[in-house]
Amino acid sequence: MSVAKEFEAANAKYAASFTKGDLQLPPQRKTAVVACMDARLDPARALGLEEGDVHVIRNAGGRATDALRSVIISQQLLGTREIVIVHHTNCGMLTFTDEDLKDKIRADLHQNADHIAFLAFKDVEQSVRDDIKILKDSPLVLDVPITGYVYEVETGKIVRVEEN
Amino acid sequence: MSVAKEFEAANAKYAASFTKGDLQLPPQRKTAVVACMDARLDPARALGLEEGDVHVIRNAGGRATDALRSVIISQQLLGTREIVIVHHTNCGMLTFTDEDLKDKIRADLHQNADHIAFLAFKDVEQSVRDDIKILKDSPLVLDVPITGYVYEVETGKIVRVEEN
Numbered sequence: 001m002s003v004a005k006e007f008e009a010a011n012a013k014y015a016a017s018f019t020k021g022d023l024q025l026p027p028q029r030k031t032a033v034v035a036c037m038d039a040r041l042d043p044a045r046a047l048g049l050e051e052g053d054v055h056v057i058r059n060a061g062g063r064a065t066d067a068l069r070s071v072i073i074s075q076q077l078l079g080t081r082e083i084v085i086v087h088h089t090n091c092g093m094l095t096f097t098d099e100d101l102k103d104k105i106r107a108d109l110h111q112n113a114d115h116i117a118f119l120a121f122k123d124v125e126q127s128v129r130d131d132i133k134i135l136k137d138s139p140l141v142l143d144v145p146i147t148g149y150v151y152e153v154e155t156g157k158i159v160r161v162e163e164n
Numbered sequence: 165m166s167v168a169k170e171f172e173a174a175n176a177k178y179a180a181s182f183t184k185g186d187l188q189l190p191p192q193r194k195t196a197v198v199a200c201m202d203a204r205l206d207p208a209r210a211l212g213l214e215e216g217d218v219h220v221i222r223n224a225g226g227r228a229t230d231a232l233r234s235v236i237i238s239q240q241l242l243g244t245r246e247i248v249i250v251h252h253t254n255c256g257m258l259t260f261t262d263e264d265l266k267d268k269i270r271a272d273l274h275q276n277a278d279h280i281a282f283l284a285f286k287d288v289e290q291s292v293r294d295d296i297k298i299l300k301d302s303p304l305v306l307d308v309p310i311t312g313y314v315y316e317v318e319t320g321k322i323v324r325v326e327e328n
């Protein structure tokens with residue numbers, strides 16, 4: 001069975017007891033979370049989110065550059081006024097370099113991916129600091145509170161990253 | 165109190181009963197979900213996901229173009245072999261055009277955002293079909309099953325979008 005079919009079965013149960021059909025489009029808690037796509041991180045459970053609360057933007061690494069389009073839409077059209085960045089320990093982005101991946105794509109897929117910045121990193125606290133700075137420095141992002149965390153996949157804890 | 169501080173309080177409770185510290189990096193169910201960042205959609209609850217199961221990539225609209233970097237990393241480095249796309253009814257992306265948003269940014273922020281494709285759309289079933297096609301046509305994406313759904317924010321149901 002495809003995983004999609006399993007999702008359909010799980011969703012039938014969710015929908016059967018669904019009571020949140022009148023939530024508004026703009027996020028209730030006026031916040032955008034930018035987090036890694038990692039399977040072990042569930043932002044809703046780990047941060048106490050209910051449906052309707054916040055935008056959740058996720059990509060490989062939880063990188064700000066890749067989230068910029070979504071952050072702009074979140075702020076300009078849907079009124080969010082706080083940003084929380086969540087990267088995590090044991091991230092896949094720590095295990096390769098952009099050049100490694102481009103070489104693999106050349107070898108395995110016979111394709112050139114030199115036009116893509118894969119945004120790998122070597123230090124997860126520094127990647128959080130870098131991403132806070134990218135958002136703070138962007139003239140397209142409003143001057144709002146931005147807080148960064150490292151989620152520990154080993155403990156379930158978020159640890160705040162102090163800016164340098 | 166900032167929302168970040170509220171997240172810290174909620175996370176302390178989550179971490180206190182955390183028992184999943186030995187999950188592996190590659191997603192157990194070998195799937196990447198590409199979904200909208202909308203606050204009303206919780207992919208974990210709506211699709212029956214546990215920590216460790218799948219990659220969850222989210223952006224404004226759940227657009228494939230914006231998810232491409234993450235999908236490549238997910239497949240090439242972390243072994244996922246199925247993709248599920250989830251857009252939804254009453255999406256913010258249905259409420260504006262790229263030109264509207266660029267005009268607003270020019271007026272409110274005095275900035276030029278002409279270099280950004282905001283990827284707004286007019287029809288949510290068609291946006292799912294378009295994004296399936298983008299991934300299927302990309303030489304950088306493996307030939308894997310791709311299934312697309314519209315999540316109904318009114319009912320909690322996912323409805324499969326048939327390809328044309």
